Amino acid sequence: MAKNLRIKAARAAKDMTQKELAECVGVTRQTMNAIEKGDYNPSIRLCIAICKALDKTLNDLFWEE
Amino acid sequence: MEQFDERQKAIRNKIMTKAFALAIILLCGAIILNECKVIEIGKTVSFTDYGFITFFILILYVTLSLIWKDAYVGIVNAASIKIALYGFSVLSILDIDLFIKHRMEQAPIDYVVLAGTITMIAITISLWLKKKDWDN
Numbered sequence: 426m427a428k429n430l431r432i433k434a435a436r437a438a439k440d441m442t443q444k445e446l447a448e449c450v451g452v453t454r455q456t457m458n459a460i461e462k463g464d465y466n467p468s469i470r471l472c473i474a475i476c477k478a479l480d481k482t483l484n485d486l487f488w489e490e
Numbered sequence: 491m492e493q494f495d496e497r498q499k500a501i502r503n504k505i506m507t508k509a510f511a512l513a514i515i516l517l518c519g520a521i522i523l524n525e526c527k528v529i530e531i532g533k534t535v536s537f538t539d540y541g542f543i544t545f546f547i548l549i550l551y552v553t554l555s556l557i558w559k560d561a562y563v564g565i566v567n568a569a570s571i572k573i574a575l576y577g578f579s580v581l582s583i584l585d586i587d588l589f590i591k592h593r594m595e596q597a598p599i600d601y602v603v604l605a606g607t608i609t610m611i612a613i614t615i616s617l618w619l620k621k622k623d624w625d626n
Contacts, residue, residue, distance in 0.1 A: 451495065452495035452496070452497070453495055453497075453498065453560070453565050453566065455497075455560035455565060455623070456495050456496075456497040456498070456560075459497060465497050467496070467497075468496055471496060
């Protein structure tokens with residue numbers, strides 16, 4: 426699975442660390458790291474939580490052309 | 491937050507399933523080795539010893555997998571894992587000390603003790619290497 430650089434960029438734009446975003450969506454920092462690295466495919470529930478925390482849509486962060 | 495998040499739960503489920511399969515393989519392996527007369531369970535190794543060695547292999551597999559895939563309790567409960575780390579460290583040192591003493595007395599190698607010592611040392615080293623994850 427490819428790296429998800431869009432989450433990383435959106436997180437950086439909001440000046441959030443992985444740990445802060447992880448706490449915001451209720452997962453561990455390691456899980457957030459795995460999602461950004463493309464090692465873990467999150468559930469739709471977690472995707473929505475990440476989108477809400479970063480003020481983005483599912484298309485912005487997760488849609489692959 | 492729940493104790494484990496969705497990724498950790500998925501990993502834990504997968505590891506437990508694999509451990510169950512490994513237990514069956516080890517037990518079938520014992521039957522095959524016994525039938526092929528490679529080891530004679532009951533003579534070369536007792537049933538209890540083989541059971542304990544199987545148990546230690548499973549503990550080792552499950553614990554190391556959980557630690558290295560960040561799905562162990564240390565990620566969510568730093569206090570309890572710190573106690574476990576120091577406890578395991580002390581037990582490892584005692585185990586090594588006892589093993590060396592036995593070897594110096596030229597006592598025969600006890601495979602159960604050896605398996606226990608290896609398990610303890612491997613878990614301790616893994617926890618020390620992962621310490622930075624729950625230190626901050």
